[in-house]
Amino acid sequence: MSILERFFGRKEKNSSNIQGVLVANAEIDNPLSLVVVFDTLPENNSKELTRLLRNYHSSMKQATCELVPELDFFGLAGWGKHVISMVGFKTPYPQESIEQCVAPAHYPQEVKEQVRATSANIILYYKGYDTSPLEQYVALAVVAGALSSMGAVAVLNESAHTSLPAGVFKSQELGKHSLEMLREGFPLTSLFCGFVKYEVEDIEGVWMRTYGADCFGLPDFAAHAQGHHEGQKYSDIFNNVLRYLLESGAEMAAGHTMQVGKTTFMKLRDPLDDEYYLQGPGTTLVVELIEEDECNAH
Structure with a gap:
C-alpha cells in the first residue's frame, strides 16, 4: 500500500x-x-x-x-x-x-x-x-x-x-x-480537558467549568464561584474528580455526593433551565460544595 x-x-x-x-x-x-x-x-x-x-x-x-x-x-x-x-x-x-x-x-x-x-x-x-x-x-x-x-x-x-x-x-x-x-x-485540565472561567451578564460571581471530558466518556463539571480567586481550588477539584473517575471506572450523576476535602463534600445537580450557558456538548454536572453535616442531611 x-x-x-x-x-x-x-x-x-x-x-x-x-x-x-x-x-x-x-x-x-x-x-x-x-x-x-x-x-x-x-x-x-x-x-x-x-x-x-x-x-x-x-x-x-x-x-x-x-x-x-x-x-x-x-x-x-x-x-x-x-x-x-x-x-x-x-x-x-x-x-x-x-x-x-x-x-x-x-x-x-x-x-x-x-x-x-x-x-x-x-x-x-x-x-x-x-x-x-x-x-x-x-x-x-x-x-x-x-x-x-x-x-x-x-x-x-x-x-x-x-x-x-x-x-x-x-x-x-x-x-x-x-x-x-x-x-x-x-493535570487533565491543562490540555486534555479544558478549564474555562467566564462571567455571565447579570449574575454575580464567576462560572467555572471543564470542556472535553465527554471525549473520555465522562461528564464535564461546572461550579459557580465567588470570584476568579477560586480558580485554582475548582481546577484542582475538577482535575481530581476526573482523574478518579478515569482510573476507577466509577460513574457520577446528579444527586451524588463525594468528599473533596477534610470536611468538604461536593453535591452534584443537573444545570437549571436558565443555566443554558452550561449546556453541551455532552453531560455537564454542577458542583455545589457543602459541609459534612449538610451531606449527612442528604
Whole structure:
C-alpha cells in the first residue's frame, strides 16, 4: 500500500502496524485531535521528525514517520499501537477557533499574542489502535512535543477549549520520564480537558467549568464561584474528580455526593433551565460544595 492508501487506512481486522509499516485505523470515525500552530510550516523532513520521536522516550526507539514528498506536510507518524495522521497548512488556523482555545488558557498574554499571530498549522489526528482516550491524547501530545523542536508555537485542543505553549511538551522539559509525565503528571485540565472561567451578564460571581471530558466518556463539571480567586481550588477539584473517575471506572450523576476535602463534600445537580450557558456538548454536572453535616442531611 502507498503512503496515501495507508493514510486513509483500511477496514480490516488486525490491520495495525506490522513490521514498522504505518497503517491508519479506518474504523475511527471521530478521532481525537490536537492542532499545532507555527509562524512558518516546518520543513517536510521525515528523517528529522523520526529522530525527534525516537529520542522522546526510551520506549520509542522504533518510532517512525512518513511524509508525502510532494505535499507541504502530509503523512503518518507512529510507534507500537499508535498512528498519528498529520496534515499541514501554510495558512493561519481559523481565528475564531484559535481564540476559543487561547482566550481562556492559563499562560501569559504576550505568548497568547504570539499564538494569535501564527500563520501555519499542522492538525494531528489519532488514527491508531489503542482504545484508551488518555493513551491516545498522550500519543498526540508526544508528536506535538516533537514538532515543538521544529518551531511550533502552541498546541491547541478545540474539544477542550484550551491550549498550551508548545515548549511545555519538549522532551527536554519533561525529562526521561516524558510519557509518564504526560500520562500521570499533567493535570487533565491543562490540555486534555479544558478549564474555562467566564462571567455571565447579570449574575454575580464567576462560572467555572471543564470542556472535553465527554471525549473520555465522562461528564464535564461546572461550579459557580465567588470570584476568579477560586480558580485554582475548582481546577484542582475538577482535575481530581476526573482523574478518579478515569482510573476507577466509577460513574457520577446528579444527586451524588463525594468528599473533596477534610470536611468538604461536593453535591452534584443537573444545570437549571436558565443555566443554558452550561449546556453541551455532552453531560455537564454542577458542583455545589457543602459541609459534612449538610451531606449527612442528604
